[in-house]
Amino acid sequence: MPDFDYDLFVIGAGSGGTRAARVAAAHGAKVAAAEEYRVGGTCVIRGCVPKKLLVYGAHFAEDLQDAKRFGWNVPDCDFDWKTLTRHVFDEVDRISEAYGSTLATHDVEVIREHAELTGANTVRLASGREVTAGTILIATGARPQIPECPGHEFGITSNEAFHLPAIPRRILIAGAGYIANEFAGIFHQFGAHVTLINRTDVILRGYDESVRDRLLQISMMKGIQFRFHAEFRGIEQQDDGSLKVMMTNHDPVEVDCVMFATGRIPNTQNLGLAAAGVELTDKGAIRVDEDSRTNVPSIYAVGDVTDRVQLTPVAIREGQAFADTQFGGKPTRVDYGCIPSAVFSHPQMAGVGLTESQAKTKLGSVKIYTSDFRPMKNVLAGRNERALYKMVCDGETGRIVGIHMIGPDAAEILQAAAIAVKAGLTKDQFDETVALHPTMAEELVLLK
Ligand code: FAD
Numbered sequence: 001m002p003d004f005d006y007d008l009f010v011i012g013a014g015s016g017g018t019r020a021a022r023v024a025a026a027h028g029a030k031v032a033a034a035e036e037y038r039v040g041g042t043c044v045i046r047g048c049v050p051k052k053l054l055v056y057g058a059h060f061a062e063d064l065q066d067a068k069r070f071g072w073n074v075p076d077c078d079f080d081w082k083t084l085t086r087h088v089f090d091e092v093d094r095i096s097e098a099y100g101s102t103l104a105t106h107d108v109e110v111i112r113e114h115a116e117l118t119g120a121n122t123v124r125l126a127s128g129r130e131v132t133a134g135t136i137l138i139a140t141g142a143r144p145q146i147p148e149c150p151g152h153e154f155g156i157t158s159n160e161a162f163h164l165p166a167i168p169r170r171i172l173i174a175g176a177g178y179i180a181n182e183f184a185g186i187f188h189q190f191g192a193h194v195t196l197i198n199r200t201d202v203i204l205r206g207y208d209e210s211v212r213d214r215l216l217q218i219s220m221m222k223g224i225q226f227r228f229h230a231e232f233r234g235i236e237q238q239d240d241g242s243l244k245v246m247m248t249n250h251d252p253v254e255v256d257c258v259m260f261a262t263g264r265i266p267n268t269q270n271l272g273l274a275a276a277g278v279e280l281t282d283k284g285a286i287r288v289d290e291d292s293r294t295n296v297p298s299i300y301a302v303g304d305v306t307d308r309v310q311l312t313p314v315a316i317r318e319g320q321a322f323a324d325t326q327f328g329g330k331p332t333r334v335d336y337g338c339i340p341s342a343v344f345s346h347p348q349m350a351g352v353g354l355t356e357s358q359a360k361t362k363l364g365s366v367k368i369y370t371s372d373f374r375p376m377k378n379v380l381a382g383r384n385e386r387a388l389y390k391m392v393c394d395g396e397t398g399r400i401v402g403i404h405m406i407g408p409d410a411a412e413i414l415q416a417a418a419i420a421v422k423a424g425l426t427k428d429q430f431d432e433t434v435a436l437h438p439t440m441a442e443e444l445v446l447l448k
Contacts, residue, residue: 002121002134004121004132004133004134005032005131005132005133006029006030006031006032006109006131006132006133006134007024007029007030007031007133007134007135007327008020008021008024008029008030008031008032008133008134008135008136008137008326008327009031009032009033009034009115009123009131009133009135009136009137010031010032010033010034010136010137010139011033011034011115011116011117011123011136011137011138011139011140011271012033012034012035012041012138012139012140012141012267012303012305013033013034013035013039013040013041013099013103013110013139014040014041014042014043014044014139014141014303014315015041015042015043015044015303015312015315015316015319016041016139016141016302016303016304016315016316016318016319017033017035017041017137017139017302017303017319018033018039018040018041018099018102018103018319019315019316019319019320019323020137020139020302020318020319020320020322020323021033021103021106021108021137021319021323022102022103022106022108022323023319023320023323023324023327023328024323024326024327024328025106025107025108026106027323027324027327027328027329028327029327031106031107031108031109032108032109032110032111032131032133033103033108033109033110033111034111034112034113034114034115034123034125035110035111035112035113036112036113036114036115036126038096039096039099039100039103039110040092040095040096040099041141042141042142042304043312044092044095044096044099045092045096046158046159046162047158047312048312049091049092049095050088050089050091050092050162051158051182051183051186051344052344053084053087053088053091054084054088054162054186055182055185055186055344055346057084057088057190058185058186058188058189058190058346059189059346060079060189061079061189061190061191062189062346062383064077065381066377066381066383069380069381069382070380070381079167079190079191081164081166081167081190082166085162085163088162089162111125113125113126113127114126114270116270116271116272116275117136117138117271117272117273117275117276117278117299118130118272118275118276119275119276120136120276120277120296120297120298120299121133121134121136121298123136124272133298134298135298135299135300135326136298136299136300137299137300137301137302137319137322138271138278138286138294138299138300138301138302138305139301139302139303139305139315139319140266140267140268140271140303140305141266141267141303141304141305142264142265142266142267142304142305142307142310143159143264143265143267144157144158144159144260144261144262144263144264144265145260145262145263145264145265146260146262147174147232147260147262149232149233149234149235150233150234150235150236151234151235151236151237151243152234152235152260154235154237154243154258155174155235155258155259155260156257156258156259156260157259157260157261158179158183158259158261161183161259164257167187167190167191167192168187168192168255168256168257169192169193169256170192170193170195170242170254170255170256170257171187171192171193171194171195171255171256171257171258171259172194172195172196172197172243172245172253172255172257172258172259173187173194173195173196173197173258173259173261174196174197174198174232174258174259174260174261174262175196175198175260175261175262175263176196176198176200176202176203176204176205177204177205177261177263178204178341178342178343178344179261180196180198180203180261181196181203181204181215181219181343181345182343182344182345183259183261184196184219184224184345185219185224185344185345185346188219188222188223188224188346189346193223193225194223194224194225195224195225195226195227195253195255196224196225196226196227197226197227197228197230197232197245197247197250197253198226198227198228198229198230199229199230199231200228200229201228201229203215203216203226204343204349206355207343207349207351207355207404208351208355208356208390208392208402208404209355209356209357210356210370210388210390210404211349211351211388211390211404211405211406212349214386214388214406215343215345215347215349215406218346218347218385218406219345221384221385222346227247227250227253229248229249230247230248230249230250231247231248231249232245232246232247232262233246233247233248234246235258238254241256242254242255242256243255243256243257243258245258264304264310265284266283266284266285266286266304266305266306266307267304267305268280268284268285268286268305273286276296276299277295277296278294278295278296278299278301279294279295281307283307285305285306285307286301286305286306287306288300288301288302288306290333291321291322291325291333292306292318292321292322300322300326302315302318302319302322303315303318303319306318308336309336309339311339311341313339314334314336314339317334318334320332321333321334337422338352338353338418338421338422339352340352340414340415340418342410342411342414344411347385347387347406347407347408347410348406348407348408348409348410348411349404349405349406349410350404350405350406350410350411350413350414350415351402351403351404351405351414352402352403352404352414352417352418352421352422353392353400353401353402353403353421354392354401354402355392355402355404356368356390356392356402356404358402359392359394359401359402363394363395363396363401364395365394365395365396366392366393366394366395366401367392367393367394367395367398367427368390368391368392368393369390369391369393369427369447369448370388370389370390370391370447370448371387371388371389371443371446371447371448372386372387372388373386373387373389373440373443374386374387375387375407375408375440376438376440377408378408387405387406387407387408387410387440387443388405388406388407389403389404389405389407389443389444389447390402390403390404390405391403391427391430391444391447392404393426393427397426398426398427398428399424399425399426400420400421400424400425400426400427400430401421402421403417403418403421403444407440408440409440413440413441413444416441417441417444427447430444430445430447431445431446433445
Protein backbone atom coordinates (compact mmCIF):
# COMPACT_ATOMS: atom_id res chain seq x y z
CA MET A 1 0.00 0.00 0.00
CA PRO A 2 1.44 3.40 -0.91
CA ASP A 3 2.06 5.74 1.99
CA PHE A 4 -0.34 8.72 1.92
CA ASP A 5 -0.46 11.80 4.16
CA TYR A 6 -4.12 11.09 4.90
CA ASP A 7 -6.55 8.22 4.51
CA LEU A 8 -9.23 10.72 3.49
CA PHE A 9 -8.99 14.29 2.24
CA VAL A 10 -12.29 16.16 2.04
CA ILE A 11 -12.65 19.29 -0.11
CA GLY A 12 -15.42 21.47 1.36
CA ALA A 13 -16.56 21.48 5.01
CA GLY A 14 -20.30 22.00 4.42
CA SER A 15 -23.17 19.67 5.23
CA GLY A 16 -21.92 16.62 3.31
CA GLY A 17 -18.17 17.09 3.79
CA THR A 18 -18.36 17.69 7.53
CA ARG A 19 -20.49 14.60 8.13
CA ALA A 20 -18.23 12.42 5.97
CA ALA A 21 -15.04 13.72 7.62
CA ARG A 22 -16.34 13.27 11.16
CA VAL A 23 -17.74 9.77 10.59
CA ALA A 24 -14.66 8.54 8.69
CA ALA A 25 -12.45 9.83 11.52
CA ALA A 26 -14.70 8.11 14.08
CA HIS A 27 -14.15 4.90 12.10
CA GLY A 28 -10.40 5.37 12.64
CA ALA A 29 -9.32 7.09 9.41
CA LYS A 30 -6.75 9.90 9.37
CA VAL A 31 -8.76 12.77 7.89
CA ALA A 32 -8.20 16.37 6.75
CA ALA A 33 -10.82 18.77 5.38
CA ALA A 34 -10.09 21.91 3.35
CA GLU A 35 -12.54 24.81 3.58
CA GLU A 36 -11.99 28.00 1.60
CA TYR A 37 -14.76 30.08 3.22
CA ARG A 38 -16.46 29.12 6.48
CA VAL A 39 -16.96 25.75 8.18
CA GLY A 40 -20.63 24.77 8.01
CA GLY A 41 -21.10 25.51 4.31
CA THR A 42 -24.15 26.95 2.59
CA CYS A 43 -26.78 25.60 4.98
CA VAL A 44 -25.23 27.11 8.08
CA ILE A 45 -23.67 30.28 6.68
CA ARG A 46 -26.03 31.46 3.91
CA GLY A 47 -28.77 28.93 3.41
CA CYS A 48 -31.26 27.03 5.55
CA VAL A 49 -30.27 28.40 8.95
CA PRO A 50 -30.15 32.20 8.40
CA LYS A 51 -33.04 31.91 5.95
CA LYS A 52 -35.28 30.14 8.47
CA LEU A 53 -34.38 32.71 11.12
CA LEU A 54 -35.43 35.49 8.72
CA VAL A 55 -38.67 33.59 8.05
CA TYR A 56 -39.37 33.50 11.79
CA GLY A 57 -38.59 37.21 12.02
CA ALA A 58 -40.80 38.01 9.04
CA HIS A 59 -43.78 36.07 10.39
CA PHE A 60 -44.06 38.45 13.34
CA ALA A 61 -45.53 41.00 10.92
CA GLU A 62 -48.68 38.85 10.64
CA ASP A 63 -48.58 37.61 14.24
CA LEU A 64 -48.54 41.17 15.58
CA GLN A 65 -51.50 42.04 13.39
CA ASP A 66 -53.43 38.93 14.42
CA ALA A 67 -52.63 39.47 18.10
CA LYS A 68 -55.08 42.39 18.23
CA ARG A 69 -57.99 40.06 17.51
CA PHE A 70 -56.82 37.89 20.41
CA GLY A 71 -57.15 40.83 22.79
CA TRP A 72 -53.59 42.12 22.77
CA ASN A 73 -53.22 45.83 22.69
CA VAL A 74 -50.33 45.99 20.23
CA PRO A 75 -48.93 49.47 19.82
CA ASP A 76 -47.61 50.50 16.42
CA CYS A 77 -44.44 48.46 16.08
CA ASP A 78 -41.50 49.11 13.84
CA PHE A 79 -38.97 46.65 12.62
CA ASP A 80 -35.19 46.94 12.76
CA TRP A 81 -33.43 44.84 10.12
CA LYS A 82 -29.98 45.53 11.63
CA THR A 83 -31.03 44.06 15.00
CA LEU A 84 -32.45 40.95 13.39
CA THR A 85 -29.44 40.34 11.13
CA ARG A 86 -27.00 40.97 14.01
CA HIS A 87 -28.70 38.22 16.04
CA VAL A 88 -28.91 35.93 13.01
CA PHE A 89 -25.17 36.33 12.34
CA ASP A 90 -24.40 35.60 16.02
CA GLU A 91 -26.35 32.37 15.69
CA VAL A 92 -24.60 31.51 12.43
CA ASP A 93 -21.23 32.08 14.15
CA ARG A 94 -22.26 29.84 17.02
CA ILE A 95 -23.27 26.97 14.75
CA SER A 96 -20.22 27.35 12.52
CA GLU A 97 -17.97 27.18 15.60
CA ALA A 98 -19.86 24.11 16.82
CA TYR A 99 -19.16 22.40 13.47
CA GLY A 100 -15.47 23.31 13.83
CA SER A 101 -15.34 21.92 17.38
CA THR A 102 -17.01 18.69 16.32
CA LEU A 103 -14.37 18.20 13.64
CA ALA A 104 -11.60 19.03 16.11
CA THR A 105 -12.88 16.60 18.75
CA HIS A 106 -12.88 13.88 16.09
CA ASP A 107 -9.25 14.73 15.19
CA VAL A 108 -10.13 15.98 11.73
CA GLU A 109 -7.48 18.46 10.62
CA VAL A 110 -9.27 21.51 9.19
CA ILE A 111 -7.23 23.40 6.61
CA ARG A 112 -8.76 26.80 5.92
CA GLU A 113 -7.67 27.10 2.30
CA HIS A 114 -8.89 26.55 -1.24
CA ALA A 115 -7.97 23.07 -2.46
CA GLU A 116 -7.81 21.52 -5.88
CA LEU A 117 -6.98 18.15 -7.32
CA THR A 118 -3.70 17.56 -9.12
CA GLY A 119 -4.17 13.81 -9.58
CA ALA A 120 -6.09 10.78 -8.41
CA ASN A 121 -4.51 10.93 -4.94
CA THR A 122 -3.06 14.43 -4.75
CA VAL A 123 -4.45 17.81 -3.72
CA ARG A 124 -2.79 21.23 -3.95
CA LEU A 125 -3.70 23.84 -1.35
CA ALA A 126 -3.82 27.58 -2.02
CA SER A 127 -0.59 27.97 -0.03
CA GLY A 128 1.13 25.76 -2.61
CA ARG A 129 1.44 22.77 -0.28
CA GLU A 130 0.70 19.40 -1.89
CA VAL A 131 -0.87 16.62 0.11
CA THR A 132 -1.66 13.02 -0.73
CA ALA A 133 -4.62 10.91 0.31
CA GLY A 134 -5.78 7.34 -0.27
CA THR A 135 -9.31 8.65 -0.87
CA ILE A 136 -10.50 12.14 -1.82
CA LEU A 137 -14.05 13.36 -1.29
CA ILE A 138 -15.34 16.39 -3.20
CA ALA A 139 -18.10 18.15 -1.27
CA THR A 140 -17.84 21.66 -2.69
CA GLY A 141 -21.57 22.42 -2.95
CA ALA A 142 -23.18 24.77 -5.46
CA ARG A 143 -23.50 28.51 -6.05
CA PRO A 144 -26.23 30.79 -7.37
CA GLN A 145 -26.57 31.01 -11.12
CA ILE A 146 -26.62 34.55 -12.50
CA PRO A 147 -28.19 35.08 -15.93
CA GLU A 148 -25.93 36.47 -18.64
CA CYS A 149 -27.61 39.79 -19.35
CA PRO A 150 -26.57 43.43 -19.54
CA GLY A 151 -26.40 44.96 -16.08
CA HIS A 152 -26.44 41.63 -14.23
CA GLU A 153 -23.71 43.05 -11.97
CA PHE A 154 -26.33 45.31 -10.37
CA GLY A 155 -28.24 42.26 -9.08
CA ILE A 156 -27.67 40.27 -5.91
CA THR A 157 -28.23 36.61 -5.03
CA SER A 158 -29.35 34.91 -1.83
CA ASN A 159 -25.70 35.13 -0.68
CA GLU A 160 -25.89 38.92 -0.49
CA ALA A 161 -29.53 39.14 0.59
CA PHE A 162 -28.56 38.41 4.19
CA HIS A 163 -26.10 41.31 4.15
CA LEU A 164 -28.28 44.07 2.70
CA PRO A 165 -27.80 47.29 4.71
CA ALA A 166 -31.58 47.84 4.82
CA ILE A 167 -34.80 46.33 3.48
CA PRO A 168 -35.22 47.71 -0.04
CA ARG A 169 -38.40 49.67 -0.64
CA ARG A 170 -38.99 47.80 -3.92
CA ILE A 171 -37.38 44.49 -4.87
CA LEU A 172 -37.64 42.34 -7.99
CA ILE A 173 -36.88 38.65 -7.59
CA ALA A 174 -36.14 36.62 -10.70
CA GLY A 175 -37.05 32.93 -10.40
CA ALA A 176 -39.93 30.83 -9.15
CA GLY A 177 -38.30 28.08 -7.12
CA TYR A 178 -38.30 27.74 -3.37
CA ILE A 179 -35.58 30.34 -2.73
CA ALA A 180 -37.41 32.95 -4.86
CA ASN A 181 -40.74 32.33 -3.12
CA GLU A 182 -39.23 32.22 0.36
CA PHE A 183 -37.41 35.51 -0.09
CA ALA A 184 -40.50 37.06 -1.72
CA GLY A 185 -42.36 36.25 1.50
CA ILE A 186 -39.55 37.49 3.75
CA PHE A 187 -39.17 40.85 1.98
CA HIS A 188 -42.91 41.31 1.69
CA GLN A 189 -43.47 40.77 5.41
CA PHE A 190 -40.73 43.28 6.16
CA GLY A 191 -42.61 45.88 4.12
CA ALA A 192 -40.92 45.79 0.71
CA HIS A 193 -42.94 45.95 -2.48
CA VAL A 194 -42.08 42.60 -4.10
CA THR A 195 -42.33 41.66 -7.78
CA LEU A 196 -41.47 38.11 -8.75
CA ILE A 197 -40.76 37.44 -12.42
CA ASN A 198 -40.58 34.06 -14.08
CA ARG A 199 -39.89 32.71 -17.56
CA THR A 200 -42.95 30.43 -17.47
CA ASP A 201 -46.27 30.67 -15.67
CA VAL A 202 -45.47 27.89 -13.22
CA ILE A 203 -44.08 28.49 -9.75
CA LEU A 204 -42.46 25.76 -7.67
CA ARG A 205 -42.31 23.15 -10.39
CA GLY A 206 -42.34 19.66 -8.89
CA TYR A 207 -44.77 20.52 -6.08
CA ASP A 208 -48.41 19.47 -6.25
CA GLU A 209 -50.39 21.72 -8.61
CA SER A 210 -53.27 22.59 -6.27
CA VAL A 211 -50.95 23.36 -3.39
CA ARG A 212 -48.70 25.67 -5.39
CA ASP A 213 -51.77 27.34 -6.95
CA ARG A 214 -52.99 28.06 -3.43
CA LEU A 215 -49.66 29.67 -2.54
CA LEU A 216 -49.81 31.79 -5.68
CA GLN A 217 -53.33 32.92 -4.85
CA ILE A 218 -52.48 33.76 -1.21
CA SER A 219 -49.23 35.52 -2.18
CA MET A 220 -51.11 37.65 -4.73
CA MET A 221 -53.79 38.44 -2.16
CA LYS A 222 -51.09 39.64 0.23
CA GLY A 223 -49.76 41.99 -2.45
CA ILE A 224 -46.78 40.16 -3.98
CA GLN A 225 -46.83 40.85 -7.71
CA PHE A 226 -46.09 38.13 -10.25
CA ARG A 227 -45.06 38.57 -13.86
CA PHE A 228 -45.15 35.42 -15.93
CA HIS A 229 -43.56 34.61 -19.30
CA ALA A 230 -41.07 37.33 -18.43
CA GLU A 231 -37.57 36.51 -19.65
CA PHE A 232 -34.89 38.69 -18.09
CA ARG A 233 -33.41 41.12 -20.61
CA GLY A 234 -31.25 43.42 -18.52
CA ILE A 235 -30.84 45.98 -15.75
CA GLU A 236 -30.08 49.68 -16.17
CA GLN A 237 -29.02 51.84 -13.27
CA GLN A 238 -30.88 55.18 -13.17
CA ASP A 239 -29.41 58.53 -12.09
CA ASP A 240 -31.13 58.26 -8.69
CA GLY A 241 -29.53 54.83 -8.12
CA SER A 242 -32.72 52.87 -8.73
CA LEU A 243 -32.70 49.94 -11.15
CA LYS A 244 -34.80 49.59 -14.28
CA VAL A 245 -35.41 45.95 -15.16
CA MET A 246 -36.25 44.99 -18.73
CA MET A 247 -38.04 41.74 -19.53
CA THR A 248 -39.95 40.14 -22.38
CA ASN A 249 -43.75 40.54 -22.65
CA HIS A 250 -43.98 43.20 -19.90
CA ASP A 251 -43.19 46.85 -19.32
CA PRO A 252 -39.93 47.56 -17.49
CA VAL A 253 -40.10 47.66 -13.69
CA GLU A 254 -38.28 50.17 -11.49
CA VAL A 255 -36.96 48.84 -8.21
CA ASP A 256 -34.25 49.44 -5.63
CA CYS A 257 -32.88 45.90 -5.59
CA VAL A 258 -32.84 42.93 -7.96
CA MET A 259 -32.29 39.43 -6.65
CA PHE A 260 -31.51 36.44 -8.86
CA ALA A 261 -32.91 33.16 -7.60
CA THR A 262 -32.60 31.39 -10.92
CA GLY A 263 -31.07 28.10 -9.85
CA ARG A 264 -27.82 26.82 -8.36
CA ILE A 265 -24.88 25.41 -10.26
CA PRO A 266 -22.42 22.81 -8.94
CA ASN A 267 -19.05 24.18 -7.77
CA THR A 268 -16.76 22.35 -10.17
CA GLN A 269 -14.60 25.25 -11.33
CA ASN A 270 -10.97 25.64 -10.16
CA LEU A 271 -11.08 22.17 -8.73
CA GLY A 272 -8.53 20.47 -10.98
CA LEU A 273 -11.13 17.96 -12.16
CA ALA A 274 -9.59 17.73 -15.62
CA ALA A 275 -6.11 17.13 -14.11
CA ALA A 276 -7.50 14.21 -12.15
CA GLY A 277 -9.66 12.98 -15.05
CA VAL A 278 -13.00 13.33 -13.19
CA GLU A 279 -16.02 13.28 -15.51
CA LEU A 280 -18.98 15.67 -15.36
CA THR A 281 -22.62 15.16 -16.32
CA ASP A 282 -24.21 17.14 -19.18
CA LYS A 283 -25.40 19.65 -16.58
CA GLY A 284 -21.88 20.21 -15.23
CA ALA A 285 -22.27 18.21 -12.01
CA ILE A 286 -19.77 15.56 -10.91
CA ARG A 287 -20.93 12.20 -12.21
CA VAL A 288 -21.10 9.56 -9.48
CA ASP A 289 -22.46 6.05 -9.02
CA GLU A 290 -24.75 4.81 -6.24
CA ASP A 291 -21.78 4.76 -3.86
CA SER A 292 -20.94 8.39 -4.72
CA ARG A 293 -17.80 7.19 -6.53
CA THR A 294 -16.62 9.13 -9.60
CA ASN A 295 -15.06 7.52 -12.67
CA VAL A 296 -11.69 7.83 -10.83
CA PRO A 297 -11.75 5.02 -8.23
CA SER A 298 -10.04 6.99 -5.43
CA ILE A 299 -12.25 10.08 -5.84
CA TYR A 300 -15.81 10.42 -4.51
CA ALA A 301 -18.31 13.29 -4.45
CA VAL A 302 -21.39 14.04 -2.32
CA GLY A 303 -23.93 16.82 -1.92
CA ASP A 304 -24.94 19.65 -4.22
CA VAL A 305 -21.85 19.29 -6.42
CA THR A 306 -23.37 16.03 -7.71
CA ASP A 307 -26.76 17.69 -8.32
CA ARG A 308 -28.81 14.71 -7.21
CA VAL A 309 -31.16 16.31 -4.67
CA GLN A 310 -29.90 19.72 -3.50
CA LEU A 311 -31.00 19.56 0.14
CA THR A 312 -28.99 19.51 3.36
CA PRO A 313 -30.33 16.24 4.82
CA VAL A 314 -29.54 14.51 1.52
CA ALA A 315 -25.93 15.82 1.48
CA ILE A 316 -25.57 14.64 5.09
CA ARG A 317 -26.90 11.16 4.28
CA GLU A 318 -24.61 10.87 1.27
CA GLY A 319 -21.63 11.87 3.44
CA GLN A 320 -22.63 9.37 6.12
CA ALA A 321 -23.17 6.52 3.62
CA PHE A 322 -19.84 7.25 1.96
CA ALA A 323 -17.92 7.20 5.28
CA ASP A 324 -19.70 4.09 6.60
CA THR A 325 -19.11 2.24 3.33
CA GLN A 326 -15.49 3.22 2.74
CA PHE A 327 -14.16 3.43 6.31
CA GLY A 328 -16.66 1.69 8.60
CA GLY A 329 -17.07 -1.67 6.86
CA LYS A 330 -20.85 -0.99 6.67
CA PRO A 331 -21.83 -0.79 2.99
CA THR A 332 -24.71 1.72 2.84
CA ARG A 333 -26.56 3.43 0.00
CA VAL A 334 -28.84 6.43 0.19
CA ASP A 335 -32.49 5.74 -0.48
CA TYR A 336 -33.79 8.66 -2.54
CA GLY A 337 -37.45 7.63 -2.27
CA CYS A 338 -39.95 9.78 -0.39
CA ILE A 339 -37.69 12.74 0.45
CA PRO A 340 -39.87 15.38 2.12
CA SER A 341 -39.30 19.01 1.27
CA ALA A 342 -40.80 22.36 2.19
CA VAL A 343 -41.11 25.94 1.07
CA PHE A 344 -40.88 28.33 4.02
CA SER A 345 -43.29 30.78 2.47
CA HIS A 346 -46.15 32.53 4.29
CA PRO A 347 -47.93 30.17 4.79
CA GLN A 348 -45.60 27.21 4.47
CA MET A 349 -45.89 24.52 1.83
CA ALA A 350 -44.58 20.98 2.21
CA GLY A 351 -44.79 17.72 0.33
CA VAL A 352 -43.59 14.13 0.19
CA GLY A 353 -43.94 11.44 -2.45
CA LEU A 354 -45.86 11.62 -5.71
CA THR A 355 -47.98 14.62 -6.65
CA GLU A 356 -51.49 13.96 -7.98
CA SER A 357 -50.39 14.25 -11.61
CA GLN A 358 -47.22 12.20 -11.10
CA ALA A 359 -49.29 9.45 -9.44
CA LYS A 360 -51.83 9.44 -12.29
CA THR A 361 -49.04 9.05 -14.84
CA LYS A 362 -47.23 6.39 -12.86
CA LEU A 363 -50.05 4.36 -11.35
CA GLY A 364 -53.06 5.05 -13.54
CA SER A 365 -55.59 4.45 -10.80
CA VAL A 366 -55.32 6.90 -7.91
CA LYS A 367 -57.62 8.15 -5.15
CA ILE A 368 -57.32 11.69 -3.92
CA TYR A 369 -58.49 12.92 -0.52
CA THR A 370 -58.40 16.59 0.39
CA SER A 371 -59.26 18.94 3.17
CA ASP A 372 -59.65 22.60 2.26
CA PHE A 373 -60.17 24.44 5.54
CA ARG A 374 -59.64 27.71 7.32
CA PRO A 375 -57.45 27.09 10.37
CA MET A 376 -59.15 28.01 13.65
CA LYS A 377 -56.52 30.63 14.44
CA ASN A 378 -57.05 32.33 11.07
CA VAL A 379 -60.82 32.41 11.62
CA LEU A 380 -60.51 34.27 14.92
CA ALA A 381 -57.81 36.53 13.51
CA GLY A 382 -60.07 37.41 10.58
CA ARG A 383 -57.32 36.21 8.26
CA ASN A 384 -58.84 34.98 5.04
CA GLU A 385 -56.31 32.26 4.31
CA ARG A 386 -57.36 28.69 3.75
CA ALA A 387 -55.13 25.66 4.26
CA LEU A 388 -55.16 22.73 1.84
CA TYR A 389 -54.10 19.17 2.64
CA LYS A 390 -54.03 16.52 -0.05
CA MET A 391 -53.42 12.80 0.24
CA VAL A 392 -52.62 10.81 -2.90
CA CYS A 393 -53.33 7.07 -2.70
CA ASP A 394 -52.79 4.12 -4.97
CA GLY A 395 -56.31 3.37 -6.27
CA GLU A 396 -55.74 -0.40 -6.14
CA THR A 397 -54.14 -0.86 -2.72
CA GLY A 398 -55.06 2.28 -0.78
CA ARG A 399 -51.37 2.83 -0.03
CA ILE A 400 -50.52 6.49 0.48
CA VAL A 401 -48.04 7.55 -2.20
CA GLY A 402 -47.95 11.27 -1.47
CA ILE A 403 -49.03 13.95 1.00
CA HIS A 404 -48.96 17.64 0.09
CA MET A 405 -50.03 20.59 2.15
CA ILE A 406 -50.08 24.32 2.52
CA GLY A 407 -50.97 26.04 5.78
CA PRO A 408 -49.45 27.21 9.05
CA ASP A 409 -46.62 24.95 10.24
CA ALA A 410 -47.03 22.67 7.21
CA ALA A 411 -43.36 21.67 7.29
CA GLU A 412 -43.52 20.62 10.95
CA ILE A 413 -46.64 18.52 10.34
CA LEU A 414 -45.38 16.97 7.13
CA GLN A 415 -42.15 15.64 8.67
CA ALA A 416 -44.19 13.27 10.86
CA ALA A 417 -46.58 12.36 8.03
CA ALA A 418 -43.58 11.57 5.78
CA ILE A 419 -42.65 8.66 8.07
CA ALA A 420 -46.03 7.08 7.32
CA VAL A 421 -45.69 7.58 3.57
CA LYS A 422 -42.18 6.13 3.62
CA ALA A 423 -43.42 3.18 5.67
CA GLY A 424 -46.09 2.50 3.01
CA LEU A 425 -49.13 2.99 5.28
CA THR A 426 -52.63 3.10 3.86
CA LYS A 427 -55.43 5.65 4.13
CA ASP A 428 -57.35 3.14 6.33
CA GLN A 429 -54.48 3.06 8.80
CA PHE A 430 -54.54 6.84 9.02
CA ASP A 431 -58.31 6.70 9.59
CA GLU A 432 -57.87 4.15 12.40
CA THR A 433 -55.83 6.75 14.31
CA VAL A 434 -57.93 8.89 16.66
CA ALA A 435 -57.75 12.59 15.86
CA LEU A 436 -55.85 14.89 18.19
CA HIS A 437 -58.33 17.71 18.63
CA PRO A 438 -58.26 20.61 18.06
CA THR A 439 -55.27 20.70 15.72
CA MET A 440 -54.72 21.34 12.04
CA ALA A 441 -52.87 18.02 11.74
CA GLU A 442 -56.03 16.08 12.72
CA GLU A 443 -57.27 16.79 9.20
CA LEU A 444 -54.82 14.08 8.08
CA VAL A 445 -56.85 11.35 9.81
CA LEU A 446 -60.23 12.83 8.82
CA LEU A 447 -59.66 13.26 5.08
CA LYS A 448 -62.62 12.63 2.81
P1 FAD B 1 -22.19 23.15 1.01
O1 FAD B 1 -22.88 23.08 2.30
O2 FAD B 1 -22.44 24.28 0.12
O3 FAD B 1 -20.62 23.12 1.35
C1 FAD B 1 -19.63 23.24 0.37
C2 FAD B 1 -18.41 23.88 1.01
O4 FAD B 1 -17.30 23.71 0.15
C3 FAD B 1 -18.57 25.39 1.20
O5 FAD B 1 -18.33 25.70 2.57
C4 FAD B 1 -17.51 26.01 0.29
O6 FAD B 1 -16.94 27.18 0.82
C5 FAD B 1 -16.48 24.89 0.21
N1 FAD B 1 -15.65 24.88 -0.99
C6 FAD B 1 -16.06 24.96 -2.28
N2 FAD B 1 -15.00 24.82 -3.13
C7 FAD B 1 -13.91 24.63 -2.34
C8 FAD B 1 -12.51 24.41 -2.63
N3 FAD B 1 -12.08 24.27 -3.89
N4 FAD B 1 -11.67 24.30 -1.59
C9 FAD B 1 -12.11 24.39 -0.30
N5 FAD B 1 -13.40 24.58 0.02
C10 FAD B 1 -14.30 24.68 -0.99
N6 FAD B 1 -31.64 22.88 2.06
C11 FAD B 1 -32.55 22.32 2.90
O7 FAD B 1 -32.51 21.11 3.10
N7 FAD B 1 -33.50 23.08 3.52
C12 FAD B 1 -33.57 24.43 3.35
O8 FAD B 1 -34.44 25.09 3.93
C13 FAD B 1 -32.62 25.04 2.50
N8 FAD B 1 -32.62 26.38 2.32
C14 FAD B 1 -31.68 26.96 1.53
C15 FAD B 1 -31.72 28.33 1.37
C16 FAD B 1 -30.79 28.96 0.58
C17 FAD B 1 -30.84 30.46 0.42
C18 FAD B 1 -29.79 28.18 -0.08
C19 FAD B 1 -28.78 28.84 -0.95
C20 FAD B 1 -29.75 26.81 0.07
C21 FAD B 1 -30.69 26.19 0.88
N9 FAD B 1 -30.71 24.80 1.05
C22 FAD B 1 -31.64 24.22 1.86
C23 FAD B 1 -29.76 23.92 0.32
C24 FAD B 1 -28.60 23.47 1.23
O9 FAD B 1 -27.98 24.61 1.79
C25 FAD B 1 -27.60 22.66 0.41
O10 FAD B 1 -28.28 21.59 -0.20
C26 FAD B 1 -26.49 22.06 1.29
O11 FAD B 1 -25.80 23.07 1.98
C27 FAD B 1 -25.51 21.26 0.42
O12 FAD B 1 -24.45 20.78 1.20
P2 FAD B 1 -23.05 20.44 0.51
O13 FAD B 1 -22.22 19.76 1.56
O14 FAD B 1 -23.24 19.76 -0.78
O15 FAD B 1 -22.40 21.85 0.15
